[in-house]
Amino acid sequence: xxxxxxxxxxxxxxxxxxxFSSLLPLGVVTLSSFHGLPGPGPLAPDxxxxxxxxxxxxxxxxxxxxxxxxxxNNDFIRATYRLEGPGRARVRIYVLPEDSEWYLVREPRTExxxxxxxxxxxxxxxxxxxEAWHFFQPGHDQFRxxxxxxxxxxxxxxxxxxxxxxPSPKPDLELSQSASLLTRTILESVLEDDGVPGFKSQLYxxxxxxxxxxxxxxxxxxxxxxxxxxKWSGPTGVVAWINLDDMTxxxxxxxxxxxxxxxxxxxxxxxxTVSPPMSLCRAESSAFA
Numbered sequence: 001x002x003x004x005x006x007x008x009x010x011x012x013x014x015x016x017x018x019x020f021s022s023l024l025p026l027g028v029v030t031l032s033s034f035h036g037l038p039g040p041g042p043l044a045p046d047x048x049x050x051x052x053x054x055x056x057x058x059x060x061x062x063x064x065x066x067x068x069x070x071x072x073n074n075d076f077i078r079a080t081y082r083l084e085g086p087g088r089a090r091v092r093i094y095v096l097p098e099d100s101e102w103y104l105v106r107e108p109r110t111e112x113x114x115x116x117x118x119x120x121x122x123x124x125x126x127x128x129x130x131e132a133w134h135f136f137q138p139g140h141d142q143f144r145x146x147x148x149x150x151x152x153x154x155x156x157x158x159x160x161x162x163x164x165x166x167p168s169p170k171p172d173l174e175l176s177q178s179a180s181l182l183t184r185t186i187l188e189s190v191l192e193d194d195g196v197p198g199f200k201s202q203l204y205x206x207x208x209x210x211x212x213x214x215x216x217x218x219x220x221x222x223x224x225x226x227x228x229x230x231k232w233s234g235p236t237g238v239v240a241w242i243n244l245d246d247m248t249x250x251x252x253x254x255x256x257x258x259x260x261x262x263x264x265x266x267x268x269x270x271x272x273t274v275s276p277p278m279s280l281c282r283a284e285s286s287a288f289a
Contacts, residue, residue, distance in 0.1 A: 020045045023078055023094035024249055025234045027128035029121070031064060034081075034089040041081065048080035048092060064125070067117050068093075074106060076114040092133065093121065097240065097251045118247040133235035163265060168206070169213035175220065183219045187212060207271055210264065221258035229254055 035057040041049030053072040056065045068091065071077045078094040095118070106114070176187045190196055190212045196203065203211065216222075229241040229250060241250040266272050 022097065022100050022251065024097055024240050024251065025133065025236045025238060026077070026093040026095045026121070027126035027235055028132045029064065029068070029091045029093060029125055030127070031081075031089045031091060033063070033087055034065065034083075035087065044080040046080055046092065048082045051079035051081045051091060067120075071114055071117055074110055074114055076118060090132075093126065095249045097249045099250050099252055099254070115247045122247065128235050130235050130237070166265060169209050171209055171212045172216075175216065175222070179220050186219065187215055190215065204271070206266075210266065214262070214264070217258050217262060218260055221260070223255040223257055226254040226256050 037052060037056055041052060044050045051068070051072065053069070056069055060066060068077070068079055072079055075096055077096065079091050080094075081089045081091045083089050171187075171191060176184050179187065190208050196208075196211055226241075228243050228245065230244060231239060231253075232242040232249075233239050241253055242248070243250075264272050
C-alpha cells in the first residue's frame with residue numbers, strides 16, 4: 001500500500017473527525033506491539049497524533065490493533081496515539097455518541113461486532129483513570145481503573161428492587177392543566193366527591209390517587225428519562241449516559257414516552273379487585289350456558 005503524505009492524512013482526519021468537542025473520552029489502551037501507521041499521523045486537537053482509519057502496520061486479524069482499526073473504520077470510535085518507545089504506544093479512545101450529527105445506520109453484523117468489541121474494551125482492556133489520560137509517563141502502568149458509572153444512579157432493575165422502591169402515585173395537578181377540557185374534567189372528578197365516572201363504590205383517597213395515575217398514563221402520557229441509561233463520568237470528568245446492555249453512549253439524557261398499561265402493585269387487602277354486581281354475573285353465566 002503506498003504511503004500517504006501528511007497533507008492527505010490531515011485532510012482525511014478532518015473529514016472523519018466531526019466536531020472534536022462532541023466526542024466522549026472513554027479511556028486509554030496500551031499497545032505493546034505497535035509498529036505505526038502507513039504514514040505520519042497528523043496532530044489531533046488533544047495534542048496527540050490521529051490514529052487515522054487506515055490499516056495499521058501491525059493490525060493483523062485477531063490483534064488489538066485490528067480491533068481498534070475496525071472500530072475506527074466503522075465510526076464507533078476515534079483514536080489518537082502517542083509513542084512511548086519501540087513497539088509501544090498509548091492510544092486515547094473517544095466514542096461517538098448516538099446523539100451526534102454523524103450518526104450512521106450500519107449493517108447488523110457490523111453493528112453487533114462493533115458493540116461486542118466496545119464491551120471488551122470496557123470490561124478488560126481500557127484504563128479509564130484520569131491519571132492515564134492526562135499524564136504521559138513511559139512504561140508506567142500502575143493506574144488501572146475501569147470506566148465508572150455513577151453509583152447513585154446505578155440501580156438494579158430487577159423486579160424485587162422495583163417493587164420495594166416504587167413510590168406511591170401522587171397526582172400532579174399542574175400536569176392536568178395542560179390536558180384537554182374533557183381529559184382534565186375526568187382527572188379532576190376522580191379526586192373529587194364524584195369519584196370514578198360510572199363507578200358506584202366510594203374509593204379511599206389512596207385508591208383515587210392510583211386511579212388518577214392510571215388514567216394519566218392512558219390519557220395524558222408524558223416523557224420520562226430512559227431507564228436503560230446510566231449516568232457515566234469519563235476520564236476527563238465529562239458526564240454522559242451509557243447503555244451497558246448494547247454499549248451505546250449519549251451526550252444528553254434521553255427520554256421515552258410513557259408506556260400504556262402497567263401493573264397495580266398495591267399491597268394485599270388494599271382494594272385492587274373490582275367485582276361486578278352479582279346480578280350481572282348471573283346474567284353473563286346464563287348467556288354463556
